[in-house]
Amino acid sequence: MLDFVFSIIFASLIYLFLKDRYRANKNWQQLNKWLPIRAGWPIIGNALEFKDLPDYLAKLPQMIPKKEKVLVLNFVGSTAIFVTEKEFVDFILSSQDLLYKSIDYKLYSKWLGNGLITGGGQEWRTRRRIINPSFNYSILENFLEIFDSNGKVLIEKLKKNPTKERIDIHHDITLYTLDVICEAAMGVKVNAQQDSDSAYVRNVSFLCQIGMTRAVSIIKNFDLLYPLTLDFYRELRAAKHLREVTDSVIKERSRWISNDDDELTDDCGRKKKMAFLDHLLKARIDGKPLPQEWIREEVNTFMFAGHDTSASAISFCLYFLSENPEVQKGVVEEQQSIFSDDIYRSSTLNDLNMMKYLECVIKETLRLCPSVPIYGRYVDKDINYKGNVIPKGTNIILFPFGMHRDEDYYPDPEKFDPSRFENPDEKRPYISFSAGPRNCIGQKFAWLEMKTIISKIIRNFELLPTNPRHKLVYSAETVLKSITGVDIGLKIRKW
Numbered sequence: 001m002l003d004f005v006f007s008i009i010f011a012s013l014i015y016l017f018l019k020d021r022y023r024a025n026k027n028w029q030q031l032n033k034w035l036p037i038r039a040g041w042p043i044i045g046n047a048l049e050f051k052d053l054p055d056y057l058a059k060l061p062q063m064i065p066k067k068e069k070v071l072v073l074n075f076v077g078s079t080a081i082f083v084t085e086k087e088f089v090d091f092i093l094s095s096q097d098l099l100y101k102s103i104d105y106k107l108y109s110k111w112l113g114n115g116l117i118t119g120g121g122q123e124w125r126t127r128r129r130i131i132n133p134s135f136n137y138s139i140l141e142n143f144l145e146i147f148d149s150n151g152k153v154l155i156e157k158l159k160k161n162p163t164k165e166r167i168d169i170h171h172d173i174t175l176y177t178l179d180v181i182c183e184a185a186m187g188v189k190v191n192a193q194q195d196s197d198s199a200y201v202r203n204v205s206f207l208c209q210i211g212m213t214r215a216v217s218i219i220k221n222f223d224l225l226y227p228l229t230l231d232f233y234r235e236l237r238a239a240k241h242l243r244e245v246t247d248s249v250i251k252e253r254s255r256w257i258s259n260d261d262d263e264l265t266d267d268c269g270r271k272k273k274m275a276f277l278d279h280l281l282k283a284r285i286d287g288k289p290l291p292q293e294w295i296r297e298e299v300n301t302f303m304f305a306g307h308d309t310s311a312s313a314i315s316f317c318l319y320f321l322s323e324n325p326e327v328q329k330g331v332v333e334e335q336q337s338i339f340s341d342d343i344y345r346s347s348t349l350n351d352l353n354m355m356k357y358l359e360c361v362i363k364e365t366l367r368l369c370p371s372v373p374i375y376g377r378y379v380d381k382d383i384n385y386k387g388n389v390i391p392k393g394t395n396i397i398l399f400p401f402g403m404h405r406d407e408d409y410y411p412d413p414e415k416f417d418p419s420r421f422e423n424p425d426e427k428r429p430y431i432s433f434s435a436g437p438r439n440c441i442g443q444k445f446a447w448l449e450m451k452t453i454i455s456k457i458i459r460n461f462e463l464l465p466t467n468p469r470h471k472l473v474y475s476a477e478t479v480l481k482s483i484t485g486v487d488i489g490l491k492i493r494k495w
């Protein structure tokens with residue numbers, strides 16, 4: 001009897017495998033009719049060509065044909081179209097039919113569930129509609145105080161550090177952005193800058209990396225084999241811990257929320273700032289509160305999407321400023337014109353809006369170093385593009401890191417040149433925050449945070465190149481990093 005059951009299971013697995021292979025092969029043939037395809041090995045396809053992370057950021061732009069700017073690759077049976085052609089990218093990002101994420105996003109599902117980043121389809125639409133109003137400027141303005149107070153902690157810390165000729169600024173900035181997002185998303189201070197070794201901080205940083213660790217490991221990538229590794233249990237434990245923390249914060253904050261109460265007060269009767277969580281707790285669908293699971297998943301999604309991304313952008317921006325004294329001079333002059341009466345005061349929303357040159361500098365940073373260097377969509381039904389079919393089951397990969405380095409779009413692409421963005425009428429492809437219905441919901445928040453902290457740092461310190469000069473070596477973890485760190489020199493600025 002047992003033999004019979006095993007035979008049935010085995011036969012079913014073979015059937016599913018062959019069915020999947022048949023579909024993958026059919027998709028492959030269909031795309032071969034109109035798109036350039038890169039030949040690979042049987043079964044594993046092009047997977048071996050991408051086994052080294054830093055390598056693949058450099059390799060991909062060389063593989064994608066310069067003229068067509070499109071390439072089809074195959075990873076163990078899953079077909080992926082890499083697109084850097086402007087019109088095609090616009091079509092994909094603006095499509096209302098391409099709302100699902102590519103298959104690699106499932107690697108984050110233990111922590112993020114069906115939150116905005118990982119979810120798709122109709123449920124995603126409902127969630128996005130409910131969450132959108134929480135990112136209005138009138139609400140975001142309340143967070144300026146959070147950017148500023150945590151910024152003060154960072155400045156004090158940097159002033160204490162005696163080794164300022166070379167400091168890997170990325171580490172300190174990541175702790176700063178983590179403090180900011182915890183306070184903004186949950187209304188809770190985790191004091192990561194003072195206690196970077198707390199279980200909460202360690203677990204967040206582990207879960208931010210686990211997706212990419214799995215993506216490049218043959219064993220960890222397969223759901224059936226993953227439980228044989230230690231990381232599987234570490235991931236379960238970390239996700240459970242963060243779930244418990246988020247749930248207990250949700251419980252505590254729910255007690256303060258009443259439907260018609262806009263201002264909250266703390267135990268001492270002081271006004272409390274509304275966190276993103278509070279807006280979710282107050283939201284209603286057909287008069288009913290959101291399910292607790294949704295609220296937890298969205299809070300965790302903000303934690304994931306909202307700190308590593310900003311930390312990467314801020315750190316690379318400080319690096320480029322340290323390497324380009326002329327650009328730094330321009331930023332300092334702008335700061336002086338805004339803060340001349342009181343150079344160390346906190347930024348207001350009006351000040352931040354006036355930082356136009358700094359905006360160009362950050363845009364240029366995100367052109368060369370898009371925090372999310374690669375992201376994807378899953379085609380859940382056949383799509384027609386200019387009379388050709390993109391078949392169901394295909395993944396479409398957008399690659400801002402490569403697209404923004406294409407000299408047809410950006411002449412002399414490796415040059416750091418913020419003046420590229422001085423003329424707003426000049427429209428060049430720019431997808432650092434994605435675009436269309438699934439664009440970054442947190443971009444206004446990120447802009448305010450980035451400007452606040454870079455402004456504060458530049459008013460307190462001169463940023464200097466290191467000796468010998470530091471070389472960035474880009475690595476596409478989920479968020480763009482440099483495996484050599486982001487080293488700069490710091491000297492107290494004299495005004």
Ligand code: HEM
Pocket residue numbers: 101116117128301302305306307309310313366370371372375376431432433434437438439440441442443445446
């Ligand atoms: C410099 C900082 C940031 C950059 C460059 C950035 C970039 C992006 C990109 C490229 C996407 C699309 C990813 C994809 O299609 O898979 C995205 C989505 C998203 N981002 Fe950001 N992001 C930043 C900061 C933030 C912040 C601060 C938050 C939250 C406070 C945030 C929350 C989100 C969410 C929730 C999504 C998913 C939106 C959806 O699909 O509906 N991001 N971001």
